[in-house]
Amino acid sequence: MIIHVDMDAFFASVELRERPELTGLPVVVGGSASGRGVVAAASYQARKFGVFSAMPMTTALRLCPDLVCLPVNMGLYVSVSQQIHQIFSRYTPVIESLSLDEAFLDVGASEKLFGTAAEIARQIKSDIKNECQLIASAGVAPNKFVAKIASDIDKPDGYVVVEPGGVQDFLDPLPIKRIWGVGKKTEQRLKQAGINTIHDVRNKRADWLIQRFGKLGEHIFRLANGLDARDVIADAKAKSVSSETTFASDIQDKDILLATLAQLSEQVAARLRDKDVKGKTISIKIRFHDFKTITRSRTLAESTFSTKQIWLTAKQLFLDVLRTGATPIRLVGVSVSGFAGNEAQQGDLFEQDVKQDKLDVLSDEINQRFGKSKIHRGRKI
Numbered sequence: 001m002i003i004h005v006d007m008d009a010f011f012a013s014v015e016l017r018e019r020p021e022l023t024g025l026p027v028v029v030g031g032s033a034s035g036r037g038v039v040a041a042a043s044y045q046a047r048k049f050g051v052f053s054a055m056p057m058t059t060a061l062r063l064c065p066d067l068v069c070l071p072v073n074m075g076l077y078v079s080v081s082q083q084i085h086q087i088f089s090r091y092t093p094v095i096e097s098l099s100l101d102e103a104f105l106d107v108g109a110s111e112k113l114f115g116t117a118a119e120i121a122r123q124i125k126s127d128i129k130n131e132c133q134l135i136a137s138a139g140v141a142p143n144k145f146v147a148k149i150a151s152d153i154d155k156p157d158g159y160v161v162v163e164p165g166g167v168q169d170f171l172d173p174l175p176i177k178r179i180w181g182v183g184k185k186t187e188q189r190l191k192q193a194g195i196n197t198i199h200d201v202r203n204k205r206a207d208w209l210i211q212r213f214g215k216l217g218e219h220i221f222r223l224a225n226g227l228d229a230r231d232v233i234a235d236a237k238a239k240s241v242s243s244e245t246t247f248a249s250d251i252q253d254k255d256i257l258l259a260t261l262a263q264l265s266e267q268v269a270a271r272l273r274d275k276d277v278k279g280k281t282i283s284i285k286i287r288f289h290d291f292k293t294i295t296r297s298r299t300l301a302e303s304t305f306s307t308k309q310i311w312l313t314a315k316q317l318f319l320d321v322l323r324t325g326a327t328p329i330r331l332v333g334v335s336v337s338g339f340a341g342n343e344a345q346q347g348d349l350f351e352q353d354v355k356q357d358k359l360d361v362l363s364d365e366i367n368q369r370f371g372k373s374k375i376h377r378g379r380k381i
Helices: 010-018 057-063 074-089 117-132 144-152 164-171 184-192 198-202 206-213 215-224 254-275 307-322 351-369
Strands: 002-007 027-030 039-042 068-070 095-099 102-106 136-141 159-161 240-251 279-288 293-304 329-339
Touching: 002 117, 002 144, 010 027, 010 039, 010 074, 027 057, 039 057, 057 068, 074 095, 074 102, 074 117, 074 254, 102 144, 117 136, 117 159, 136 144, 144 159, 144 164, 164 198, 184 206, 198 215, 206 215, 240 254, 240 279, 254 307, 254 329, 279 307, 293 307, 293 329, 307 329
Parallel strands: 027 068, 136 159
Antiparallel strands: 002 102, 002 136, 027 039, 095 102, 240 329, 279 293, 279 329
16 A cells, blocks of 8 residues: 655645744745745645645735735755655655655555554654644555545545545546646546546546547546556655646746746755755756646756756756747646766866855755744845
């Protein structure tokens, strides 16, 4: 069995823990509205006004004029994430981090020591609440796809267990948009064909879906039938560190897209420094409104975990894509791969690069030591 743990409104919840006087108020974390920033995380009080992550901050403030807007404090979030992952590691070494606030855990080899996967998930939730004063949602299921849906289905403070024999009963009533890869356009096409739920998909033949949707049709059919053979890949064996975000509505504004890309670059760089690994290849991922997805990569001469270098490389890759024409975008992501381990890097270093590395380390240390600090990198680093 696999557990998917997802922290509830992670960045915002950490800030509320540090600032209890804000409890009950609509709070978001993200860039400034004047700088065309975006919402990185929204508290559940803010979500009642229709405010969600990846939304332009100007839109969020229009929906909720009394919104409390806080800057991103990445060093603090990395520190808390590290504490949460230490809790995970008590129960299994097979942990696949998806971001700072969510991970898959394979506990198959741990059940003789700690009880069933369902019992382990409940204990992890309890440990996080008691030791971190934060709330996590957990889903337990036979595979990744079902576990991830299970963790999300009853948020906040969710806890859903799907036994192997109950996968189809769990999936069938769910709307078709719950299947990974089904965006608004695909959802519309499926509904036009009379497919509204996952059960409706299973009433169609695989070749019918493939004929109309190509490889995506095969993907939809497999997931609708609860088939997902992907293993949980332990972080120690991971080949890349990445972060991505999907917008609530398609975005065409270049400044908003770049602001989001800057936040993602900062998250990836902070996670690399936390793991003490450097990579040579910086990649971006872009998914357009029609669900066409592309990736672009650049390999550097030297390995890095520098926020500045990752951001500038990602930015240039992104601007190169935009030169072919501005198209509405629904998802952007940043990743770093080609890890070099911890060996010393050879070659000349410019003084400015040394300063940037020191600034990254100092920023991480300050934010981890002083939770209420406002140290974070600007977009023009």
